[in-house]
Amino acid sequence: MATQADLETFVTQVTCPDDFDRFWQEVRSELDGIPLEATCEADTLRSTDTATVYQARYRSLGGLEIFAWYAVPTQGTGPFPAILHLPGYKSEPALRRDWGAKGVAVLSVAVRGKLPSSGDFNPGYPGLLTTGVEDRDAYSYKGVISDCVRGVDFLLSRTEIDRDRIYCCGSSQGGGLTLITSALRPEIKAGVAGYPFLCCFPESMRMLRSYPYDELSCYQRAHPERTEQMLETLRYFDAVNFAPRIECPMVVGIAMEDEVCPPETSYAAYRLLGGERELWLFPESGHGNAHEYPARERSWLEDRIGVSNPQAATP
Amino acid sequence: MAGGPHWREQPAGGDTVTAAQQRSEAFWERIEAQLAETDPDIAIDRDAFYSQPEWDVFQMRYTSAGGHRLFAWLSVPHGDGPFPALIRMPDYASVHDIIYTPLRHQAVVMNATHRGQRNSDEQVRASYPGLLTDGIESSDTYTLFGAYADALRAMDVLTMQSVATVGTVALMGAGLGASLALAAAARRPHISAVAADTPLALGHPTALEPGLGYPLGELADYLRMYPETRDAVEERLSVVNPLNTASGVRCPVLMSAGRFDRSVCPLDFAEELAGALTECDFRVYDGAAEGGGHLHGQVRGAWLAARLGLEIS
Numbered sequence: 001m002a003t004q005a006d007l008e009t010f011v012t013q014v015t016c017p018d019d020f021d022r023f024w025q026e027v028r029s030e031l032d033g034i035p036l037e038a039t040c041e042a043d044t045l046r047s048t049d050t051a052t053v054y055q056a057r058y059r060s061l062g063g064l065e066i067f068a069w070y071a072v073p074t075q076g077t078g079p080f081p082a083i084l085h086l087p088g089y090k091s092e093p094a095l096r097r098d099w100g101a102k103g104v105a106v107l108s109v110a111v112r113g114k115l116p117s118s119g120d121f122n123p124g125y126p127g128l129l130t131t132g133v134e135d136r137d138a139y140s141y142k143g144v145i146s147d148c149v150r151g152v153d154f155l156l157s158r159t160e161i162d163r164d165r166i167y168c169c170g171s172s173q174g175g176g177l178t179l180i181t182s183a184l185r186p187e188i189k190a191g192v193a194g195y196p197f198l199c200c201f202p203e204s205m206r207m208l209r210s211y212p213y214d215e216l217s218c219y220q221r222a223h224p225e226r227t228e229q230m231l232e233t234l235r236y237f238d239a240v241n242f243a244p245r246i247e248c249p250m251v252v253g254i255a256m257e258d259e260v261c262p263p264e265t266s267y268a269a270y271r272l273l274g275g276e277r278e279l280w281l282f283p284e285s286g287h288g289n290a291h292e293y294p295a296r297e298r299s300w301l302e303d304r305i306g307v308s309n310p311q312a313a314t315p
Numbered sequence: 316m317a318g319g320p321h322w323r324e325q326p327a328g329g330d331t332v333t334a335a336q337q338r339s340e341a342f343w344e345r346i347e348a349q350l351a352e353t354d355p356d357i358a359i360d361r362d363a364f365y366s367q368p369e370w371d372v373f374q375m376r377y378t379s380a381g382g383h384r385l386f387a388w389l390s391v392p393h394g395d396g397p398f399p400a401l402i403r404m405p406d407y408a409s410v411h412d413i414i415y416t417p418l419r420h421q422a423v424v425m426n427a428t429h430r431g432q433r434n435s436d437e438q439v440r441a442s443y444p445g446l447l448t449d450g451i452e453s454s455d456t457y458t459l460f461g462a463y464a465d466a467l468r469a470m471d472v473l474t475m476q477s478v479a480t481v482g483t484v485a486l487m488g489a490g491l492g493a494s495l496a497l498a499a500a501a502r503r504p505h506i507s508a509v510a511a512d513t514p515l516a517l518g519h520p521t522a523l524e525p526g527l528g529y530p531l532g533e534l535a536d537y538l539r540m541y542p543e544t545r546d547a548v549e550e551r552l553s554v555v556n557p558l559n560t561a562s563g564v565r566c567p568v569l570m571s572a573g574r575f576d577r578s579v580c581p582l583d584f585a586e587e588l589a590g591a592l593t594e595c596d597f598r599v600y601d602g603a604a605e606g607g608g609h610l611h612g613q614v615r616g617a618w619l620a621a622r623l624g625l626e627i628s
Contacts, residue, residue, distance in 0.1 A: 044540065045536050045537070045540055046444070046536060090408070090410040090412055091408065091410075092408060092409060092443040095444060095529065114409075115409050115433075115440070115442065115443070116442070124433065124434070125410045125412050125433070126365065126412055126413060208415075209415050210414075210415040211412060211413060211414070211415060214415065218364050218365050219364075222363070222364050255609070257609045259609075284609060284610060285608055285609050286608055286609030286612060288605070289602070289605040289608030289609060290608070291573075291600075291601055291602040291603070291605070291608065294603070
């Protein structure tokens with residue numbers, strides 16, 4: 001179990017590349033040149049009295065078609081506040097229609113590699129974390145992160161969405177992607193990052209033997225001569241390098257018994273956050289299973305969104 | 316290889332062998348017959364990339380009922396066997412990956428998939444949500460029924476494979492994986508222990524209640540759209556009601572549930588199931604579908620190690 005002292009004394013060796021911002025600006029520019037081609041198809045089987053569910057699709061980096069569940073409140077005409085929900089490493093994108101009753105829309109993204117966004121890119125699990133890791137431009141996560149960035153574009157393209165009230169959340173990989181996407185998209189007004197993955201790659205792969213980080217250790221063992229290049233690539237995708245660039249309020253939730261994402265590495269990202277920040281520590285919990293986390297995430301987002309008056313005019 | 320009795324013994328003077336139990340037995344006999352006539356055609360290849368200094372990792376492929384080609388990860392400790400073995404039955408998810416457990420140092424660990432999951436999806440690809448209702452219009456087309464055959468096949472091919480000599484075998488699983496583990500243990504008496512976390516209530520009337528979250532909520536979605544099918548769906552699914560096979564599980568069971576679970580294993584169902592098992596250490600936690608989370612993970616690890624005769628550091 002990690003202690004508070006462990007968190008405080010941990011220092012990551014990850015440094016930020018000099019051309020980090022330029023790299024990501026170029027990715028954004030590349031994305032801007034790709035037509036979004038957003039579509040929404042109503043899914044009557046999944047829709048409820050409080051949320052109309054759509055199967056949404058849009059184009060992302062490389063022209064790949066990305067799938068997302070899009071749940072829109074049935075009551076009112078909007079504009080609705082929206083949550084961008086980002087997925088865990090191997091888990092399915094969550095269909096969060098429960099927010100419909102609160103007047104909040106949710107876009108839950110199946111990043112590339114996940115069903116049903118895996119048609120043209122399908123490295124598998126394990127596999128995603130090391131695919132293309134020799135080259136920052138070929139690395140899988142350049143696409144995965146782009147898919148999240150484009151999720152914001154999707155929401156901005158919708159007339160029923162209040163473009164000034166877009167929020168973000170997710171756990172595990174979804175937590176790491178929440179941090180990264182919030183840094184790249186200032187349209188995000190606040191976020192909750194639970195048990196964030198993608199933090200402090202070099203230390204994480206040394207501290208634990210569990211997947212997904214162990215994929216990197218397997219890669220290192222198989223290709224020792226490429227380790228340096230792997231670590232160089234990962235600097236561009238490490239959430240600790242995005243954290244200082246986040247200006248919106250952000251929560252980081254950490255399970256002190258986390259056996260998948262070392263608590264020290266999540267805390268390193270928290271400590272570097274550039275805006276208002278809040279820390280939730282769960283002493284007797286492991287990865288993704290703090291009993292009180294879901295309710296706390298919901299309550300915090302409800303407060304930020306102001307669900308008592310979800311369609312209020314934006315100040 | 317069929318096991319012993321598959322439902323509770325009749326009490327004196329009573330007639331408790333219900334129509335549902337008869338349908339359940341017929342369901343299992345049909346699965347066993349399909350498996351018996353299907354060559355498992357096992358292929359196994361060492362995966363050098365994911366093998367570890369202390370154990371080898373293999374990619375295993377074999378055929379289940381209906382000709383479905385299935386995939387499993389198998390890890391084998393270095394050294395001479397026989398090794399105790401642990402089969403981790405697949406949960407409701409497209410991915411069933413190589414989960415790290417300290418037991419891999421000393422035990423053979425098999426992560427079996429069922430049809431429709433990643434790497435086992437040549438004939439059918441499961442969707443999430445969707446797995447619980449895919450093909451539910453008929454027993455012959457219901458994808459998930461095949462998962463029960465696949466669970467039995469996993470246990471059988473573990474004993475047939477050639478890369479490790481296997482001794483004591485235990486099963487574990489969460490959600491759907493827990494229900495598969497319990498059902499499979501009822502059919503294979505050589506199973507020595509089952510760790511079942513939040514068994515999926517599929518087949519129990521509780522599963523059809525409105526207002527449940529996914530995965531069970533899939534059934535309410537379906538019945539909302541096709542309300543006229545309710546009786547048929549309830550009858551069809553009843554063959555996999557874990558209560559039907561509970562008394563056939565003769566080995567010790569460690570079972571966990573979350574007090575506030577409204578999506579996988581509602582507490583009323585869990586309590587009923589625990590009561591129907593012959594030897595069950597039932598733990599209830601103040602959680603939802605995550606059950607006991609980290610705390611129960613510690614309990615489960617120690618319990619399985621003891622049943623397999625292992626020590627975990």
